[in-house]
Amino acid sequence: MAKADHISMSVIRRLPRYYRFLYDLKENGVVRISSRELSQRMGLTASQIRQDLNCFGGFGQQGYGYMVSQLYDEIGHILGMDRLSDTVLLGAGNMGRAIANHMDFESRGIRLTDIFDDSPQVIGQQIRGLTVRPISELETACQEHPPQVAILCIPKEAAPSIVERLLAVGVQGFWNFSHYDILYEHPGVIVENVHLGDSLMTLSYQLKTQRKM
Amino acid sequence: MAKADHISMSVIRRLPRYYRFLYDLKENGVVRISSRELSQRMGLTASQIRQDLNCFGGFGQQGYGYMVSQLYDEIGHILGMDRLSDTVLLGAGNMGRAIANHMDFESRGIRLTDIFDDSPQVIGQQIRGLTVRPISELETACQEHPPQVAILCIPKEAAPSIVERLLAVGVQGFWNFSHYDILYEHPGVIVENVHLGDSLMTLSYQLKTQRKM
DNA sequence: TAGATTGTTAATCGATTAACAATC
DNA sequence: TAGATTGTTAATCGATTAACAATC
Numbered sequence: 353m354a355k356a357d358h359i360s361m362s363v364i365r366r367l368p369r370y371y372r373f374l375y376d377l378k379e380n381g382v383v384r385i386s387s388r389e390l391s392q393r394m395g396l397t398a399s400q401i402r403q404d405l406n407c408f409g410g411f412g413q414q415g416y417g418y419m420v421s422q423l424y425d426e427i428g429h430i431l432g433m434d435r436l437s438d439t440v441l442l443g444a445g446n447m448g449r450a451i452a453n454h455m456d457f458e459s460r461g462i463r464l465t466d467i468f469d470d471s472p473q474v475i476g477q478q479i480r481g482l483t484v485r486p487i488s489e490l491e492t493a494c495q496e497h498p499p500q501v502a503i504l505c506i507p508k509e510a511a512p513s514i515v516e517r518l519l520a521v522g523v524q525g526f527w528n529f530s531h532y533d534i535l536y537e538h539p540g541v542i543v544e545n546v547h548l549g550d551s552l553m554t555l556s557y558q559l560k561t562q563r564k565m
Numbered sequence: 566m567a568k569a570d571h572i573s574m575s576v577i578r579r580l581p582r583y584y585r586f587l588y589d590l591k592e593n594g595v596v597r598i599s600s601r602e603l604s605q606r607m608g609l610t611a612s613q614i615r616q617d618l619n620c621f622g623g624f625g626q627q628g629y630g631y632m633v634s635q636l637y638d639e640i641g642h643i644l645g646m647d648r649l650s651d652t653v654l655l656g657a658g659n660m661g662r663a664i665a666n667h668m669d670f671e672s673r674g675i676r677l678t679d680i681f682d683d684s685p686q687v688i689g690q691q692i693r694g695l696t697v698r699p700i701s702e703l704e705t706a707c708q709e710h711p712p713q714v715a716i717l718c719i720p721k722e723a724a725p726s727i728v729e730r731l732l733a734v735g736v737q738g739f740w741n742f743s744h745y746d747i748l749y750e751h752p753g754v755i756v757e758n759v760h761l762g763d764s765l766m767t768l769s770y771q772l773k774t775q776r777k778m
Numbered sequence: 779t780a781g782a783t784t785g786t787t788a789a790t791c792g793a794t795t796a797a798c799a800a801t802c
Numbered sequence: 803t804a805g806a807t808t809g810t811t812a813a814t815c816g817a818t819t820a821a822c823a824a825t826c
Binding site: 359364365367369371372394395430431432433435437445446451453454455456457460461462524527531533535540542544546548549550551552554555556558560561562563 | 580664771
């Protein structure tokens with residue numbers, strides 16, 4: 353029943369992974385699991401799992417372990433998966449289209465409501481059942497249907513001004529694939545910078561370093 | 566001149582971000598920068614920047630700061646950007662195509678040499694100047710031209726067996742977009758798991774938590 | 779020289795791991 | 803009851819920040 357008032361980012365970033373592993377266990381008909389067995393499957397320590405879960409409450413049973421299905425639901429609830437945030441996608445180039453088509457938004461708390469782009473070749477196209485609209489219509493569209501989240505798949509140069517416009521229409525969260533770092537602290541605005549290029553570069557670094565040993 | 570024998574992952578993950586900021590400064594004609602000014606632009610402490618850089622060597626000059634262009638080159642060298650790793654892409658669906666078209670591989674130490682897919686509709690298509698080949702040709706293709714890195718944009722179910730086949734042909738690094746967690750420690754094999762879904766879920770969590778305050 | 783800013787050591791803070799009493 | 807495993811506190815480890823002497 354211990355509930356920390358502030359949960360560290362390290363813990364939060366592990367939650368979706370627990371959620372995935374528990375889903376698989378559930379699918380495979382596993383009813384109960386101990387922190388020790390889960391830790392072995394996930395490559396963590398049992399201690400860390402118990403510590404993490406106890407940030408939110410005592411979901412286990414001493415001497416027995418955790419009910420897979422119940423724990424799965426609890427984590428889903430903690431992550432807010434039982435509620436959808438209306439979301440607009442900015443930029444329908446390669447990356448924007450891939451994200452729109454590839455992501456399972458609804459099971460991750462996101463409802464995609466509109467897609468915007470600048471380029472005449474793309475405007476009017478259908479992506480995942482949505483018609484791509486010109487960015488000039490952003491404000492009117494968002495007045496009808498105010499989004500909580502914006503996904504940015506736009507060029508770096510375009511990002512600062514688009515971010516301003518999105519903040520003006522009340523967007524509270526950004527999932528940012530652009531090469532522009534959103535950092536200024538508009539209080540209460542959440543930013544998740546993805547930076548795939550950075551991820552690839554750390555792989556290159558590790559590869560290079562590995563080879564020397 | 567201090568050189569740590571082992572660099573922590575926290576430091577490594579910050580390097581590409583330094584690299585990007587330094588590139589921009591260089592582009593804007595900034596010649597010299599102090600750790601203090603850079604820290605303000607990046608939203609870090611000056612102490613952390615000096616600490617990070619000194620893992621690799623003393624690149625600054627006391628009383629003066631750092632030469633932007635020189636520091637940029639040094640970090641590029643540390644990250645191994647002056648050498649390309651031959652790389653194959655597995656899976657040319659939405660995500661695979663987007664990654665292939667969108668990423669600036671060469672400036673991140675990667676040379677894309679082959680693209681493989683299973684689906685007859687996709688095989689034979691041209692993506693970024695490469696013809697998509699059937700996965701059955703993986704072994705023969707890799708014998709001619711052994712890749713160091715594999716990018717996985719394939720379904721979860723397909724991942725385990727493909728990973729085995731790639732390890733067998735000598736792949737040393739995986740950039741993994743599949744929902745399958747590669748964790749087993751084949752010694753010397755580097756894995757960079759991306760998990761975009763996890764990133765989106767942490768955004769949902771933070772949004773939900775934010776709202777309560 | 780005086781002023782500025784690094785490189786580096788020391789202090790603090792936070793996250794992970796270990797240990798164990800509580801309890802199913 | 804005895805055995806197992808949690809919840810939770812304490813110990814350890816690592817990362818960040820602060821401080822300052824070295825030096826350009």
